[in-house]
Every structure is written in structure tokens, then in C-alpha cells.
């Protein structure tokens with residue numbers, strides 16, 4: 001399982017760089033603009049320059065509305081700025097068809113610029129609270145749009161967690177559907193170290209975290225701490241050793257830096 005960490009700017013990205021050996025992907029976002037809030041292009045560029053070259057930089061394009069042209073242009077902006085993972089939060093899409101239309105535009109915009117870029121279609125575990133597309137529809141949305149991964153995060157960061165909204169057995173089905181479509185499965189949403197056993201057992205490819213590696217577990221007022229990143233990775237490694245069959249890294253080669 002790969003570890004994706006979401007700093008909110010250059011200062012926190014430098015903390016990630018100190019813990020680079022323990023993480024796999026640095027994910028640029030702007031949490032005060034939403035769960036998958038988009039940061040400025042120059043912040044993506046500065047973070048790309050600040051983290052080791054062998055670590056892929058991901059950027060979120062936002063909790064996007066159903067405006068396919070607008071979103072495609074924003075996604076290209078993230079790619080031009082140096083992100084090789086482009087994550088789109090399909091917040092304003094109420095049907096799979098709308099989500100596919102948005103993601104097709106993103107895939108074309110991004111891959112015309114950089115064919116090996118990695119496009120992530122993200123839905124929300126708490127979709128029922130925001131009227132967004134059903135979490136289990138995401139793997140098919142990703143497949144039919146030509147995306148590389150399907151992801152779930154939580155839209156409302158109020159202390160509720162991924163498994164509060166989508167229990168482990170349903171997350172397992174999400175992962176199964178993603179793998180069946182030859183996609184990576186990424187899961188996030190106030191994930192803690194206590195969730196890592198279940199996430200490992202179900203074969204999650206990427207786990208995304210912020211709060212769990214911030215001081216006090218607080219994604220807003222806490223800052224990312226290298227020692228918490230190291231501890232999180234140590235727990236991931238422990239579970240990987242206990243469940244080697246679930247962690248065969250057959251999807252890892254898809255990751256680009």
C-alpha cells in the first residue's frame with residue numbers, strides 16, 4: 001500500500017520532505033477550500049521543487065462542480081504546474097454520467113499534455129450528505145473515463161471517518177471493483193493508524209492521510225510532523241508483513257514521478 005500525505009503548502013511539504021523515506025506521494029491541496037480544495041499553481045511548482053524528485057507530486061483540482069470544461073482546464077493547470085497525479089473531487093456530480101463527462105475532459109486535457117500522468121477520480125464516502133454520486137459507482141466512472149484510479153475521501157471533515165460512512169466490507173467491494181477494472185483503489189477520510197489493518201486486508205493500493213500525521217490529530221490547527229509520518233508508515237509496514245498476500249505490489253508500477 002502506498003502512503004499519500006497532503007500538506008497544505010510549501011512549509012508542510014518541507015516537513016514531508018524530511019520524512020520522504022516514509023511516504024510515497026506528496027499531495028498538494030488547500031484544506032481551507034474544501035476536502036479536495038485546489039491550491040495555487042505556484043504552490044504546486046514550489047512543492048515539486050521542494051520534495052525529492054523520485055516522489056510523485058499529486059494535486060487536487062478541487063471539490064468540483066458539474067462544469068466539465070472548467071474542470072478540464074483546471075486539471076491541465078495542475079499538470080502544467082508539475083503534478084503527475086491529478087485528483088478530482090466529483091462533488092457537484094449527482095449521477096455517474098455527469099461524473100464520467102467531467103473525468104473524460106480531465107483525462108484528455110491532462111494526458112494530451114503528459115501521457116503518463118495519473119488521473120484519480122475521487123468520490124466521497126459521505127456522498128449521501130452532499131447529494132453526490134454513489135461511492136460504489138466510482139470504479140466504473142474511473143474505468144469509463146480512462147482514469148487510472150478510483151478514490152474515496154470524506155467531503156465533510158467533522159470528525160467522522162471513512163468507515164463511519166462506508167464500512168470495511170463495502171470498501172472491500174470498492175477495491176474489488178477497482179481492481180476488476182484494472183484501476184488502483186485509493187481510500188482516505190480521517191483514516192487513523194487503527195484503520196490500517198482493515199485497509200491492508202482489503203487490498204487498498206493507496207491510503208491518503210492528513211489529520212493522522214498532524215500534531216494532535218488535527219488537520220486544521222495541527223501541522224504535519226515527520227515523526228508521525230514515520231510512525232504511520234511503521235504501522236503500515238507491520239500490517240503488510242502480517243498480510244503479505246493482500247499487499248502484493250502488482251499495481252505499484254503504475255505510479256509515476
Ligand SMILES: O=C[C@H](O)COP(=O)(O)O
Nearest residue numbers: 006189190208209210211
Ligand atoms: O487525500 C487525503 C486527505 O487529505 C485526507 O485528509 P484527512 O486524513 O485529514 O481526512
